[in-house]
Amino acid sequence: MTRKIYLLLLLSMICTFFGATAFAQKAGSGSDQIASFASPIDDLPTEGTLFGLPVNIHGQTTYINQRYNNFTSSYSGENSLSSLKSMSYTWSGTLFFGARLAPNTDIYFNPEVVSGVPFSDLVGLGGFSNGEATKAAGLNAKFYSARAFLRQTINQEGEKVVLENEANQITQTVSSNRVVVTAGQFSTLDIFDDSRYAKDPRIQFMNWGNMTYLAYDYAADARGYSTGLAGEWYLSNWVMRASRMLAPKSPNGRDLNWQIFNTYGDQIEVERQHNIADLPGKVSVLAYRNRMILARFQDATNYVVANNAQGTQAINNVRTNYQYKTGVGINGEQALTKDLGIYGRAFTSDGHTETMSFTEADNSISVGMGLNGTSWSRPKDTIGISMMQNGLSSYRKNYLQSGGVSYFIGDYAGPGQAISYRPERIGEVYYNATVIKNVLAGLNFQHINNPAYNAARGPVNILSFRIHAEF
Template sequence: MSHKSYLLLLSLLAAFGSTTALAQKAGSGSDQIASFASPIEGVPTEGELFGLPVNLHGQTTYINQRYNNFNSSYSGQNSLNAQKSMSYTWSGTLFMGARLAPNTDVYFNPEVISGVPFSGLVGLGGFPNGEGSKATGAQAKFYSARAFARHTINQEGDKVVLENEANQITQTVSSNRIVLTGGQFSTLDIFDDSRYAKDPRIQFMNWGNMTYLAYDYAADARGYSWGLAGEWYLDNWVMRASRMLAPKSPNGRDLNWQIFNTYGDQ
């Protein structure tokens, strides 16, 4: 999608009114993605487009880190550079969604990133910037972060309102429901939610805090993959399972599409 298309979509959304729902917060899969900032007053983030409910959110994050010279008794190919260094990342994401049917949504998250990590991402067990693995250099790179569909099957239970936010159009659901998600997303969108340590853009930046440091999950070098996830909500309880594509090589960009031979199950 071109820059002109983004601007056109922003202009169309700005022309429609928005509604705000103040209600109980509840999970629905990708609503666990953090809301990155308070809404800009006067700029709607939810409305209708061609008769369909739609929403649009965005984020941009710049992280700059530095260290001075330090003494090193040993230095090898995979050691942290002992000379004074500077590292940075800059990222920007659009969170676009549309409701195709009362309980079926589709979402698309184009993303751009540029950055230079310390020592080419070697020399530290837990790198101090979780965004560093997404960057490939100072030149900005555009790519698809998420492109998925979500379907909700409501069962008998209390009504719960999911508020408008990134990758969640305002929706009234049952406290007892099944949620199916398929497409491109991150395993961390569904599992291991934490309000304190999960997203380096707004929480602790070290990538060891994004999830269990000793346990990896199926994802490409940027932390995303393709797969299926199912969630069964029972009031205050939820059961989750997923199968995600694994990369052809550890932390590689290319995924192995043989989902029955190479995969990650949660």
């Protein structure tokens, strides 16, 4: 890490600390409320007016350091996770600006800065160990726009609901029956597959398989953001969502393709919220359909065999036609007490085509729990425990076993060294402690069996340290 990055990190932490200390006035959630695992940070009076318009401003900074020791590996290939002792880090800083142009019309802008070095240049795993790693591109800090969008709320008859001041949300009273339209630059995951217990790698589980369904190949650029249009229809305890988002020009690319009628990612989700013994829960079903020029694994396998092209990314040679890629999944969560909740996700994609935007997985399942520290007089502390299993379709597996190499995975290292396929299994546990108001420090441990679906490598044990602050 260069001296410049150290200085940026130090300045960000100092500004966040003093900003949080100066603004922190409100108390946390009362004992009669269900504990929130979305953020352990107190609500802050960061709203005001500018030129007569209601505005708010929030910010966050997160540093994650990850390490693992040497692990067993019979062989390594072009896209293998290094079997030697390694260290990885990411640092991000985000400002969240919002303004209310009209009573139900808001605009938001999120400039972001990121630096970091992922393990093995971000190859060698299906479920990567750090949700921030996809944004990192080296030691030098990169500044960019993460979000710039407009949100329009159309209220209908129903009970009044108060949406509290938070990042990308100015305090607002809405109807329980309403339509919300979001247009501009944002992440598909800002709208879809929300979870109280497993969503944000900055403050919850770090693994990609706990950010969302690992097999959900959602439309995004290489940093995880896109541009598009999303609609949400709230009807009491039901929510229906749909969107069309821009896809990248090339798989996992940085630049987006603006031909939204030719290349896109569509998704639709239906969610039902409920209460069991006055404890909240919900169940949602999500489906997606992508369209862009993608390689089919059967064509890539045929190419490897016909051209003796083992050890190459043959998918690049057969990426010639528009393809559709689809998938469907289910997500459920339930609070068991005011301090304890559980969740589960399961997803499957068709598996015929290569990854468009996310990672190498065609089916995935994850289960876990979240607990806050009320019982040991640390109500702002949180614990999370999860288990994940990720799998490949027969088409992707055959391509890898024939000697092909994909974008993130492919351990082929010569004749007789093709991948020995097994599902990738990951256990993850974290503890977050509130150090001072609005600043937390946490430890995270991940045990990964069959990294990149290869039984000849691993297991890998990754220990992580995290510090996160908000204002």
